[in-house]
Amino acid sequence: xxxxxxxxxxxxxxxxxxxxxxxxxxxxxxxxxxxxxxxxxxxxxxxxxxxxxxxxxxxxxxxxxxxxxxxxxxxxxxxxxxxxxxxxxxxxxxxxxxxxxxxxxxxxxxxxxxxxxxxxxxxxxxxxxxxxxxxxxxxxxxxxxxxxxxxxxxxxxxxxxxxxxxxxxxxxxxxxxxxxxxxxxxxxxxxxxxxxxxxxxxxxxxxxxxxxxxxxxxxxxxxxxxxxxxxxxxxxxxxxxxxxxxxxxxxxxxxxxxxxxxxxxxxxxxxxxxxxxxxxxxxxxxxxxxxxxxxxxxxxxxxxxxxxxxxxxxxxxxxxxxxxxxxxxxxxxxxxxxxxxxxxxxxxxxxxxxxxxxxxxxxxxxxxxxxxxxxxxxxxxxxxxxxxxxxxxxxxxxxxxxxxxxxxxxxxxxxxxxxxxxxxxxxxxxxxxxxxxxxxxxxxxxxxxxxxxxxxxxxxxxxxxxxxxxxxxxxxxxxxxxxxxxxxx
Amino acid sequence: xxxxxxxxxxxxxxxxxxxxxxxxxxxxxxxxxxxxxxxxxxxxxxxxxxxxxxxxxxxxxxxxxxxxxxxxxxxxxxxxxxxxxxxxxxxxxxxxxxxxxxxxxxxxxxxxxxxxxxxxxxxxxxxxxxxxxxxxxxxxxxxxxxxxxxxxxxxxxxxxxxxxxxxxxxxxxxxxxxxxxxxxxxxxxxxxxxxxxxxxxxxxxxxxxxxxxxxxxxxxxxxxxxxxxxxxxxxxxxxxxxxxxxxxxxxxxxxxxxxxxxxxxxxxxxxxxxxxxxxxxxxxxxxxxxxxxxxxxxxxxxxxxxxxxxxxxxxxxxxxxxxxxxxxxxxxxxxxxxxxxxxxxxxxxxxxxxxxxxxxxxxxxxxxxxxxxxxxxxxxxxxxxxxxxxxxxxxxxxxxxxxxxxxxxxxxxxxxxxxxxxxxxxxxxxxxxxxxxxxxxxxxxxxxxxxxxxxxxxxxxxxxxxxxxxxxxxxxxxxxxxxxxxxxxxxxxxxx
Numbered sequence: 001x002x003x004x005x006x007x008x009x010x011x012x013x014x015x016x017x018x019x020x021x022x023x024x025x026x027x028x029x030x031x032x033x034x035x036x037x038x039x040x041x042x043x044x045x046x047x048x049x050x051x052x053x054x055x056x057x058x059x060x061x062x063x064x065x066x067x068x069x070x071x072x073x074x075x076x077x078x079x080x081x082x083x084x085x086x087x088x089x090x091x092x093x094x095x096x097x098x099x100x101x102x103x104x105x106x107x108x109x110x111x112x113x114x115x116x117x118x119x120x121x122x123x124x125x126x127x128x129x130x131x132x133x134x135x136x137x138x139x140x141x142x143x144x145x146x147x148x149x150x151x152x153x154x155x156x157x158x159x160x161x162x163x164x165x166x167x168x169x170x171x172x173x174x175x176x177x178x179x180x181x182x183x184x185x186x187x188x189x190x191x192x193x194x195x196x197x198x199x200x201x202x203x204x205x206x207x208x209x210x211x212x213x214x215x216x217x218x219x220x221x222x223x224x225x226x227x228x229x230x231x232x233x234x235x236x237x238x239x240x241x242x243x244x245x246x247x248x249x250x251x252x253x254x255x256x257x258x259x260x261x262x263x264x265x266x267x268x269x270x271x272x273x274x275x276x277x278x279x280x281x282x283x284x285x286x287x288x289x290x291x292x293x294x295x296x297x298x299x300x301x302x303x304x305x306x307x308x309x310x311x312x313x314x315x316x317x318x319x320x321x322x323x324x325x326x327x328x329x330x331x332x333x334x335x336x337x338x339x340x341x342x343x344x345x346x347x348x349x350x351x352x353x354x355x356x357x358x359x360x361x362x363x364x365x366x367x368x369x370x371x372x373x374x375x376x377x378x379x380x381x382x383x384x385x386x387x388x389x390x391x392x393x394x395x396x397x398x399x400x401x402x403x404x405x406x407x408x409x410x411x412x413x414x415x416x417x418x419x420x421x422x423x424x425x426x427x428x429x430x431x432x433x434x435x436x437x438x439x440x441x442x443x444x445x446x447x448x449x450x451x452x453x454x455x456x457x458x459x460x461x462x463x464x465x466x467x468x469x470x471x472x473x474x475x476x477x478x479x480x481x482x483x484x485x486x487x488x489x
Numbered sequence: 490x491x492x493x494x495x496x497x498x499x500x501x502x503x504x505x506x507x508x509x510x511x512x513x514x515x516x517x518x519x520x521x522x523x524x525x526x527x528x529x530x531x532x533x534x535x536x537x538x539x540x541x542x543x544x545x546x547x548x549x550x551x552x553x554x555x556x557x558x559x560x561x562x563x564x565x566x567x568x569x570x571x572x573x574x575x576x577x578x579x580x581x582x583x584x585x586x587x588x589x590x591x592x593x594x595x596x597x598x599x600x601x602x603x604x605x606x607x608x609x610x611x612x613x614x615x616x617x618x619x620x621x622x623x624x625x626x627x628x629x630x631x632x633x634x635x636x637x638x639x640x641x642x643x644x645x646x647x648x649x650x651x652x653x654x655x656x657x658x659x660x661x662x663x664x665x666x667x668x669x670x671x672x673x674x675x676x677x678x679x680x681x682x683x684x685x686x687x688x689x690x691x692x693x694x695x696x697x698x699x700x701x702x703x704x705x706x707x708x709x710x711x712x713x714x715x716x717x718x719x720x721x722x723x724x725x726x727x728x729x730x731x732x733x734x735x736x737x738x739x740x741x742x743x744x745x746x747x748x749x750x751x752x753x754x755x756x757x758x759x760x761x762x763x764x765x766x767x768x769x770x771x772x773x774x775x776x777x778x779x780x781x782x783x784x785x786x787x788x789x790x791x792x793x794x795x796x797x798x799x800x801x802x803x804x805x806x807x808x809x810x811x812x813x814x815x816x817x818x819x820x821x822x823x824x825x826x827x828x829x830x831x832x833x834x835x836x837x838x839x840x841x842x843x844x845x846x847x848x849x850x851x852x853x854x855x856x857x858x859x860x861x862x863x864x865x866x867x868x869x870x871x872x873x874x875x876x877x878x879x880x881x882x883x884x885x886x887x888x889x890x891x892x893x894x895x896x897x898x899x900x901x902x903x904x905x906x907x908x909x910x911x912x913x914x915x916x917x918x919x920x921x922x923x924x925x926x927x928x929x930x931x932x933x934x935x936x937x938x939x940x941x942x943x944x945x946x947x948x949x950x951x952x953x954x955x956x957x958x959x960x961x962x963x964x965x966x967x968x969x970x971x972x973x974x975x976x977x978x979x980x981x982x983x984x985x
Contacts, residue, residue: 405674416663430644
């Protein structure tokens with residue numbers, strides 16, 4: 001019974017979502033937003049309260065509850081707080097969109113809540129099946145959210161694309177899980193790791209196939225090249241707040257799952273998945289940066305940028321060390337806020353926010369909005385003293401520490417390319433003549449969300465120590481060195 | 490008095506005062522913005538005075554040190570301090586900032602608040618960079634500097650300002666991201682980024698060589714060294730006057746300062762290894778830059794190209810690795826900041842009136858604008874290395890250092906000086922001498938009191954340093970001695 005405490009955030013979110021659906025006809029948009037934000041705050045507080053803090057330098061043996069299926073560690077807590085924050089910001093950013101596109105508010109916010117529940121579940125899963133359930137709950141809600149504006153054909157098209165490709169990727173993931181279960185007889189992370197090391201299954205062909213299939217399925221969730229093709233179409237087709245929610249939340253959830261699976265379940269196979277992830281990282285950085293150059297739609301540009309950023313984030317995990325994992329989740333955390341901020345500006349500008357050319361002269365007509373966009377763009381480029389620089393520093397440091405200097409050089413070179421397309425927006429905003437009338441007033445809720453994102457982007461850059469205590473790597477049944485030692489013996 | 494100086498965080502105040510000023514300016518009106526920016530930059534100058542009075546010239550140690558723990562997870566501290574090498578650059582930064590505000594008084598008429606805010610953010614980055622005592626903080630200010638300069642060029646620049654600003658940004662960013670990898674590799678290898686600790690650590694030769702490549706990529710672009718100099722003519726030409734002055738006066742020096750602060754003390758083996766190629770590139774920059782300068786028809790572009798040649802002297806001096814070369818290089822960086830800054834100011838002042846930068850359209854300014862012609866004469870002669878003016882001393886020291894290293898380097902440098910005299914005096918001849926142009930007859934070409942006040946400090950500095958170079962060299966001596974011991978001087982000798 002006391003185990004339930006550790007699922008309080010998920011229970012609160014899911015319960016509220018169900019209630020919202022039941023009384024949907026009586027809920028106004030304002031009420032739905034308020035409920036979502038309050039519930040997100042409650043979830044964050046519960047996560048902070050339920051999980052006892054542990055010393056980050058010594059991740060103890062995994063604290064598991066519910067018969068070893070749910071991990072109750074600092075890692076899960078970190079992501080639950082992050083997803084609660086993503087949910088709150090996405091809820092605030094959605095107000096305008098729900099009003100103008102006549103989306104049923106209760107259902108929309110219930111889906112946001114349920115998707116966040118899935119993300120939290122995925123981040124705290126200690127069992128492949130729970131992981132799969134969490135990710136599926138998230139992505140099923142995401143399919144609906146993308147297509148929820150029924151009268152926009154482009155949104156429907158995006159939802160169908162997302163659904164078809166996503167189902168295929170989920171099948172890959174499930175097939176991988178099945179193969180791993182077939183070889184090891186376990187779905188529990190710790191049991192898989194010990195089975196592999198004790199029975200020396202590291203090079204078992206089905207094990208490798210299972211690993212590759214699972215990596216493919218998870219790479220789809222985080223939109224890493226070559227599993228990225230859905231992202232630009234879906235981000236463009238979905239309304240901007242949904243795209244923001246996907247870019248920040250679902251990407252972080254995918255990374256959370258990937259990091260934990262790699263470190264906890266597949267620690268003995270570290271050399272293999274490191275190489276696979278290095279390939280994904282390099283491809284994502286290069287393809288994402290190069291394809292973003294020619295985009296003329298802001299949401300597509302941010303989609304390609306998100307592909308490039310997942311490449312940077314993976315640099316930490318490639319090293320296979322807990323330190324590297326910390327760097328990756330630091331990146332996920334910071335990226336969530338800066339991309340929510342950038343999408344937030346797109347939302348604040350309304351319809352014209354999607355067209356790159358509409359940013360011309362924005363600094364003259366809407367100086368504060370332009371300055372915020374400039375801040376988020378600098379952070380996405382990785383220019384100090386913004387949080388994006390701290391994130392980039394952390395992953396490159398761990399890459400160099402792991403001996404992957406070439407990866408580090410590729411990463412910084414891609415960041416120069418990315419500077420070109422990010423700062424082209426700045427050039428339009430600051431160096432060109434204004435087009436058309438000044439944009440409409442920004443709704444208070446959107447302004448509040450932008451302020452939070454800007455705050456994190458600045459404070460995270462100036463005082464990175466404020467959150468490094470939280471970015472603990474996932475706790476493990478055994479440390480990788482112990483497992484390697486067991487293997488060599 | 491001394492205790493006051495050591496406890497008051499003078500460097501931090503100097504660094505962040507302009508930033509605070511920038512924040513305030515964004516809330517003010519345009520007219521107030523000018524006065525507020527002037528006040529801020531003057532206050533920074535005033536605050537800096539105890540720095541020069543309280544500085545112990547006989548010591549090579551860092552002075553006015555401030556240390557606060559910053560990012561524990563990476564063992565990074567917030568460290569500020571000055572030694573004899575950084576002090577002159579801080580002085581130059583504060584003075585140039587005041588003059589930039591003065592020079593933009595009437596020239597900038599659009600988005601005035603944003604202009605002065607950008608200028609002040611740039612001042613924060615400049616002072617902060619020269620006062621940093623660790624590589625992390627240095628890098629942060631290095632990158633922060635890009636943003637205001639990018640905006641200064643791109644928003645308030647000439648016709649092809651957007652092209653120039655993007656080119657500037659991409660070139661410098663491409664260099665500096667390699668420095669980021671180098672910085673991280675250094676942190677990984679030694680566990681610290683503190684300049685003094687790093688200088689005491691002996692790194693393996695291989696690592697030093699790789700780090701040298703990474704850091705020189707960043708510094709070489711900023712200096713700029715041949716062959717990565719091509720961003721400079723565009724950026725200098727398109728930038729507004731204040732932007733050109735900051736670029737020529739301070740930004741280029743960041744590269745040379747980086748070589749002195751990081752390459753020489755921390756990577757001495759690699760410096761010995763790469764000194765010869767760097768010397769050759771410097772000599773090419775001097776001679777090639779001078780010939781390209783001769784061919785220019787646009788005043789501003791001509792001065793921009795002359796910077797390439799002049800900065801070639803600086804890198805030449807640094808890589809001779811002997812006392813006169815390095816001291817000359819530092820002095821020459823200060824001189825170049827004063828003289829080229831002043832020349833850009835002169836060009837800007839006359840351009841505001843005539844709206845042309847084509848040399849062919851000028852002539853006979855001596856009768857129409859005698860005060861202007863006098864100032865231009867001083868600065869053209871200074872740039873040409875005329876004895877009694879500041880650049881003569883710097884070039885003399887560098888050339889004597891070059892001859893000690895390698896005869897042909899000295900020859901190339903002397904050749905560069907001869908060409909320099911040619912292009913400066915020829916420029917002066919074409920602009921000032923001859924008959925007055927009829928199209929300028931009705932214009933009030935001569936300088937007003939504000940403009941004279943902007944140029945006088947620089948002219949005085951050129952004269953004073955020319956007659957009494959000890960004023961700058963005195964600060965340098967102890968620190969350069971320390972630097973050359975660290976870099977193991979005297980190993981390079983004899984012909985190639």
